[in-house]
Amino acid sequence: MVKDPVCGMTIEESNAAATEEYQGSTLYFCSDSCYSKFQANPAQYVQPGATADSE
Ligand SMILES: [Zn+2]
Numbered sequence: 001m002v003k004d005p006v007c008g009m010t011i012e013e014s015n016a017a018a019t020e021e022y023q024g025s026t027l028y029f030c031s032d033s034c035y036s037k038f039q040a041n042p043a044q045y046v047q048p049g050a051t052a053d054s055e
Contacts, residue, residue, distance in 0.1 A: 005045040006034035022046060 001010050009030050016028035018035035022042060029035040038045050 002028045004028060004030045004034055006037050 002013055002016070003010050005027055007030060011028060011030050013028055015030075017031045018029040020027045020029070020035065020038065023046065027038070027046075029038065
């Protein structure tokens with residue numbers, strides 16, 4: 001299960017309407033609408049360094 005960064009919905013990878021490679025991670029979107037919103041302003045939906053704490 002993965003989280004759609006736009007709406008916060010949890011989805012199955014196989015059910016994702018769209019995917020995007022962003023800063024080395026694959027993001028999954030529940031709908032084309034969420035994907036379009038992400039593409040319009042990626043930085044709004046991804047917190048820089050959010051996954052870097054584990055290093
Ligand atoms: Zn969504």
